[in-house]
Amino acid sequence: MRYKLVFTIFLSFFLILVFFLFKIQVIEHSQHKEFINSLMQKTILTKGNRGTIFDRNGFKIAWSKKIPYIEYNSNIDIESLKPYLTDKQILDLISSGKAYLDNYQIYELEKLGLYIHYEEKRFYVPEAFHIVGYVNSQGIGSSGIEKTYDSLLQGKIGSELIFSSPSGKVKQRIIQTEPENGEDITLTLDLNLQKYIYDEMKKINNPGAVIVENVKNGEILALVSYPNLEENFYDIDKFTWQKIVNDPSNPLLNRATMGLYSPGSAIKPLIAIAYLLSESTSATLNCTGRYEYKSSSGKTIAIFNDWLLSGHEETDLIKALRVSCNVYFYTIALEIGIDKIKSVADIFKISDLTKIDIEEKSGIFPSREWKEKQFKTIWYPGDTILTGIGQGYILLTPLEILNFYTTIANNGKTPRPHLLKSEKVEYTNEVSLPDKIWNTINEGLLEVTTYNDGSLKNRGTAYLSFKDAPYKIAGKTGTAEVSKSKKAHSWFAGFGPIEDPTYSVVVMFENGGSGSEMAAPFARKVFDYLLKGVESNE
Structure with missing residues (x-):
């Protein structure tokens, strides 16, 4: 009896097993095959x-x-x-x-x-x-x-x-x-020009920035910030990356669009324009090499020196631009005042973003309100005097300076600087000034590179750099003091050829010293490449 019960139970389980095997393998075959296949596909x-x-x-x-x-x-x-x-x-x-x-x-x-x-x-x-x-x-x-x-x-x-x-x-x-x-x-970039400028900067091995723009349409032909990240970005190990991050020369900083610097005398054409808008005729003064700021009672409160301590003697506005006479610009800046200077700076949008298609910083062109908000103190006459020579609180990027000179080259029209190639020319600003003012500024900037009578007091500050050039460039040097312990920033900004401006160039070397000695000779190399067909353009 027990045997029959065990047999019956075993047979029942066996039949159930056979049934489920039949169900899985025959009746539900397609369904389970799909499930099994799904486990082996992705x-x-x-x-x-x-x-x-x-x-x-x-x-x-x-x-x-x-x-x-x-x-x-x-x-x-x-x-x-x-x-x-x-x-x-x-x-x-x-x-x-x-x-x-x-x-x-x-x-x-x-x-x-x-x-x-x-x-x-x-x-x-x-x-x-x-x-x-x-x-x-x-x-x-x-x-x-x-x-x-x-x-x-x-x-x-x-x-x-x-x-x-x-x-x-x-x-x-x-x-x-x-x-x-x-x-x-x-892109609008000319890689050969970019490499040429970078290689020349590498020879000097001084941090700085150089930008070349087509003044007619805003195309950026070269935008170099030195030093650069020369390693392949994706092959840098952690040790090398820390070394780069901690490098005091800051190779990750794009100095051309993100570096803020005192422009020094590169700003003087703006001060000259503000003065010409205030005065029907420009004054002539005797530069003795120093400017004495006096109180209403005639007491000397402060003395501001010219870069040429012996002075430039009789100087008008055109000569003041040519020789970069600080005394002249101290005088006219204080005469027209910071409010007028600031209003002209705003007309040129000199410290605004240029709207280039990569990251950039906006600069600082100070005003009374700005200083009061920033430092909780009033604006002093000495602040205006320093503003007149591009010192004090002014901080601008090399690209903003270039944008300003491109505007001068176009007699007031500012094409948007851009890197993406496009047939469309977009203008971000248009400054309307009398032809007489444009002509005066252009004449002064041309004499910076072309005028020489044999004397230091009269010679253009960039004459030695461009004296034998087969083309004519309008431009301005700048020497921006930063501290007593460091050399000044070295600037040159200009455009050419003067008869029909095509290119604008800005050169800035951090703590490079005099604009005449470092930035201007470098700008000559760039203009030679552009206008003489040297190097790979031969």
Whole structure:
């Protein structure tokens, strides 16, 4: 009886098992097959390459490559890979879980059933680092052109269906959606000019910035900040990165658009314009080499020296621009006052953002209200005197100075400086002044580079740099004092050829000393390249 009961129970369980096996394998076969297959398939998202950035002549400035690699997983047999990988690749695979491949290795590893991944790597021309910028670890533009035009450059997502064996080997790959590369863009930059300027700055090895602009349409042909990040951004290890971050010369700073500096005498044309708008005729004075600021009772309160202590003697406005006579500009600045100077600075938008298509800082052109808000104190006559020679509280970027000189070159029209190539010219400002004022300023700036009577008191401050040039440049040197313990910032800003201005150039060297001795000779090299066809333009 007990035997029959056990047999009946066993038979019942056996029949139930047979039933469920039949149900799973026959009745529900398609359903379970779909489930099993789903465990051996997955969708992988892929992304197209980021767009290439070209210079105006078609040279690559930033571009991407897809670098193949394999990832370690529990199904990988390291021994089976040794015939196909180098010892270093095996070590990388074991230690980091990833091994980069050479193209010739891909086919053999795919035959083994391994899935080949691709990592996008971005490459840059180092001399253009501050212009192009970089992307972050997610491939999103984080600075420069990469950030501004990220939406254009970004590659589009695609997808791929992968079928694997139970052991994890790839059996089949089906592309569902093709990834698309991002758009290529062309910049106004002339890479040869950019490299030439950078290499020349490297020889000097002094921090600074140089910008070249087409005055007719605002195209930036070169924008160099030295020093630069010359290492490949994505190959920098933590030790090197800390060294770069702590470098006192600050190679990560784009001095051309983000550095704020006292402009020194480079600002004097603005003071001259403010004066000519106040006076029908410009005064002539005797420069003795010093200016005495006196009280209403005639008592000398402060003495301000000229850069030429022996003085420039009889000086009018044109000569004052030519020889950069501080005494003349002390005098006229105090005569017209800070309110008038500030109003003219605002007409030229001299401290405003220029709207260039990379990061920039706005400058500071002080006023009574600004000083009171900033320092909780009143504006003094001495502040106006220093403003007249570009000292005191004025801080501007090299790009803002360039924008001002481009406006002079165009007799008041300011094209927006830009790096993306475009047929459209956009103007950000238009200053309407009498032709007489433009002519006076241009004459003074031309004499800076061309006038010489053999005496230091009368010679143009940039004459020695441009004396044998086969073209004529209008420009201004600047020597901006920063502290007694450091050299002055060295400036030159100008445009040419004077008959039909095409290029404007600004040169600034941090603590480079006199504008006549450092910035002006460097500007001569740049104008030679542009107008004489030297170096690679020969």
